[in-house]
Amino acid sequence: MNWSDLETVLNAAMRLAVPLLFAAIGEWIAERAGTLNLSIEGMLLGGAFASMIGAELTGSTVGGLIVGALAGLLIASLHAQFCYRLSANNFVVGITLTILVVALTGFLLTEITMQPAQTGILTIPVLENIPLIGQALFSQRWPAFLVWPLIPAAWWLIYRSRWGLEARAAGENPKSADASGIPVNLRRRQALMIAGALAGLGGAHFAISEVGRFSQEMTGGRGFIVLAAVIFGGWRLKGTILGCLLFGLADSLRLALPALGYTLNPQLLISSPYVLALAVMLVFAGRARRPAALAHPFRRGAP
Amino acid sequence: MTATRSEASPDSAATPPPAARRRPSMLSGSAVRFGADAVIAYATAIAAALLVSSLIIVLVGGSPLQVTRSMLEGSLGSRVAFAETINQATPVLLVAIGTIVAYRAGVFNIGQEGQFIIGALAGAAVGTKVSVITGIPLLIGILLASCAGGALWALLAAVMKYARGVHETVTTLLLNLVAYQLVSFAVNRQYLLQMSGDSGSGNLGPQTDPIPRSARLATPFSDYDLRFHVGIFIGIAAAIVLAMVLKRTVWGYGLRMLGENPIAAHRAGVSAAIAGGAALVISGAVIGLGGGVLLSGTVFRVQSGFTTNLGWEGLLVAQIALRRPIPAIWVSLLWGALTAGGGFLVATGLTRDLVNVVKALVVLALLVPPIYLEYRARRRAVALAVQGASA
Numbered sequence: 001m002n003w004s005d006l007e008t009v010l011n012a013a014m015r016l017a018v019p020l021l022f023a024a025i026g027e028w029i030a031e032r033a034g035t036l037n038l039s040i041e042g043m044l045l046g047g048a049f050a051s052m053i054g055a056e057l058t059g060s061t062v063g064g065l066i067v068g069a070l071a072g073l074l075i076a077s078l079h080a081q082f083c084y085r086l087s088a089n090n091f092v093v094g095i096t097l098t099i100l101v102v103a104l105t106g107f108l109l110t111e112i113t114m115q116p117a118q119t120g121i122l123t124i125p126v127l128e129n130i131p132l133i134g135q136a137l138f139s140q141r142w143p144a145f146l147v148w149p150l151i152p153a154a155w156w157l158i159y160r161s162r163w164g165l166e167a168r169a170a171g172e173n174p175k176s177a178d179a180s181g182i183p184v185n186l187r188r189r190q191a192l193m194i195a196g197a198l199a200g201l202g203g204a205h206f207a208i209s210e211v212g213r214f215s216q217e218m219t220g221g222r223g224f225i226v227l228a229a230v231i232f233g234g235w236r237l238k239g240t241i242l243g244c245l246l247f248g249l250a251d252s253l254r255l256a257l258p259a260l261g262y263t264l265n266p267q268l269l270i271s272s273p274y275v276l277a278l279a280v281m282l283v284f285a286g287r288a289r290r291p292a293a294l295a296h297p298f299r300r301g302a303p
Numbered sequence: 304m305t306a307t308r309s310e311a312s313p314d315s316a317a318t319p320p321p322a323a324r325r326r327p328s329m330l331s332g333s334a335v336r337f338g339a340d341a342v343i344a345y346a347t348a349i350a351a352a353l354l355v356s357s358l359i360i361v362l363v364g365g366s367p368l369q370v371t372r373s374m375l376e377g378s379l380g381s382r383v384a385f386a387e388t389i390n391q392a393t394p395v396l397l398v399a400i401g402t403i404v405a406y407r408a409g410v411f412n413i414g415q416e417g418q419f420i421i422g423a424l425a426g427a428a429v430g431t432k433v434s435v436i437t438g439i440p441l442l443i444g445i446l447l448a449s450c451a452g453g454a455l456w457a458l459l460a461a462v463m464k465y466a467r468g469v470h471e472t473v474t475t476l477l478l479n480l481v482a483y484q485l486v487s488f489a490v491n492r493q494y495l496l497q498m499s500g501d502s503g504s505g506n507l508g509p510q511t512d513p514i515p516r517s518a519r520l521a522t523p524f525s526d527y528d529l530r531f532h533v534g535i536f537i538g539i540a541a542a543i544v545l546a547m548v549l550k551r552t553v554w555g556y557g558l559r560m561l562g563e564n565p566i567a568a569h570r571a572g573v574s575a576a577i578a579g580g581a582a583l584v585i586s587g588a589v590i591g592l593g594g595g596v597l598l599s600g601t602v603f604r605v606q607s608g609f610t611t612n613l614g615w616e617g618l619l620v621a622q623i624a625l626r627r628p629i630p631a632i633w634v635s636l637l638w639g640a641l642t643a644g645g646g647f648l649v650a651t652g653l654t655r656d657l658v659n660v661v662k663a664l665v666v667l668a669l670l671v672p673p674i675y676l677e678y679r680a681r682r683r684a685v686a687l688a689v690q691g692a693s694a
Contacts, residue, residue, distance in 0.1 A: 086670070086671065091472075092618065092619060093670065095618065096666045097667075099659055100663035100667070102659070103657070103658075104656070106654065107359075107656035110654050227476060228480060231476075265488070267485070274477045274481050278474060281473070290473065294472075
């Protein structure tokens with residue numbers, strides 16, 4: 001593989017990783033507060049669909065991105081009401097919402113026609129000329145740059161703010177959190193809403209920035225990749241981001257290698273991050289930082 | 304997850320008076336009695352889901368009445384339709400039964416998709432590669448292989464859980480993603496399971512050879528236009544066996560204890576690793592059998608991505624049936640009717656997605672009644688407790 005091929009692959013990896021990054025940062029926040037959010041696939045797809053509608057209605061891609069984030073927020077609030085008001089089963093609600101969104105977008109797609117829309121490319125002068133990574137990091141569709149300030153913001157929110165401490169307490173030991181006066185279910189709902197908005201934004205970015213149009217089931221299981229990235233990262237922000245980049249790289253290699261004339265087993269390539277995540281957990285199981293109450297419902301008084 | 308535990312066991316410290324102690328548990332579901340209020344709650348929920356579905360249909364200019372009519376026609380309207388309903392219900396039922404085994408032991412298996420397709424893949428491997436036997440023995444071989452495949456896939460998660468303490472939700476979820484790739488790998492390789500003479504450029508996409516005609520599940524009533532295969536009887540038998548095991552055997556009792564109160568189970572000498580691990584492996588085996596039954600009953604070959612969410616749907620059915628095996632039979636028949644009706648919708652020019660919208664709304668609505676009923680029972684119990692305290 002020569003230099004420019006490598007540059008192409010890295011650029012594609014970055015483009016594929018950014019939607020995952022948006023969603024994974026949100027999912028990481030939700031998981032730290034105790035939600036294993038299987039509806040994230042639905043949030044991504046809903047965000048993608050809504051962004052195209054929003055772009056058409058408002059006539060601007062910014063409007064599209066906002067509407068996409070709102071769609072994710074809507075799905076998250078549904079999920080939150082079912083799980084953290086009614087204390088319904090987390091997985092069942094998540095899967096059902098994903099099925100609902102996949103079906104609803106597929107159904108609506110046959111009923112309406114959507115105009116393609118796409119955001120512009122923002123290139124940072126000078127920096128884009130850095131060899132190898134310049135294109136990948138500094139010449140992207142402009143919403144991709146939103147992800148960089150998001151990372152320290154999410155870090156601060158979870159590790160340094162009072163809200164984050166309370167949310168983590170809700171994810172680790174809801175009973176103690178409740179005893180010390182933290183509104184456990186409220187924090188979990190809020191964390192899930194943040195995840196929804198970010199996943200919606202990720203889906204919107206995927207549709208409106210990278211692809212430029214909406215097609216049925218276009219997210220194709222990326223929500224599950226996001227979940228895998230958070231697991232891969234051991235429920236830490238750094239690891240989650242690394243996970244997203246790795247999954248993006250695997251995906252871009254799968255797409256790019258045949259075109260560049262290399263043959264590599266695509267299935268092995270795609271599944272290697274999952275297998276790696278499993279292997280890492282197998283080896284470092286003792287140091288697993290999985291939030292202790294992940295996907296446990298909390299009800300005061302229930303043992 | 305210990306959701307089952309946290310919902311079900313009577314608490315020790317702040318124990319309310321006896322009246323409250325027997326509060327129904329939402330997750331094990333064993334105490335939700337089907338009185339008049341339960342019927343009303345469920346009927347209201349279904350009505351609400353159908354109302355929202357109708358609204359969606361009206362919004363896009365359709366007629367809910369006509370949709371209902373064609374769905375009824377496609378699911379129950381004729382013998383052919385009824386048989387289709389049964390065929391659609393069969394794999395979902397087996398997945399649901401498998402799910403219930405794990406959940407009643409407090410093991411949160413969310414790897415149904417993976418165990419299902421690995422089961423089907425193992426079945427297809429035996430069905431297409433084994434040539435020394437044919438007919439019924441081969442069919443049995445296929446079904447056993449799919450059990451073994453699903454069990455193996457669950458065993459990986461069980462080993463990681465009990466040997467290394469990695470939670471099963473995480474491993475089973477990741478193993479789903481690996482399984483998709485494994486199936487795709489196998490059906491794309493000529494030296495593995497790819498259809499002979501297929502270069503992968505066919506219009507159907509990569510797939511395996513079909514399993515031989517003699518090794519398919521029989522359709523004994525096809526003379527009466529009832530073309531359902533005998534898989535449904537396997538599903539019903541599995542449900543009955545599981546119900547008996549849970550209710551009548553020591554092992555089943557240990558399993559339930561493990562699910563509802565792991566501490567009590569530990570004190571009583573039930574090993575979480577052995578009983579829970581066995582539950583997870585059996586769960587995978589039954590789910591894998593579902594894959595084998597789908598293979599030998601209706602689809603006959605494995606394609607990449609052929610399950611169309613059956614693993615997840617089985618999980619939903621298990622939850623709606625409140626994790627009880629016998630109700631799972633009825634719920635999966637209802638589910639099969641919706642699926643079959645949905646297939647018929649396509650013929651009337653509407654998309655199959657519409658029925659998935661309806662299904663999802665029905666599931667969401669059906670989550671509410673048991674929670675509502677439990678909430679009411681709790682309120683009643685608290686009221687009784689207050690009365691008792693003041694008396």
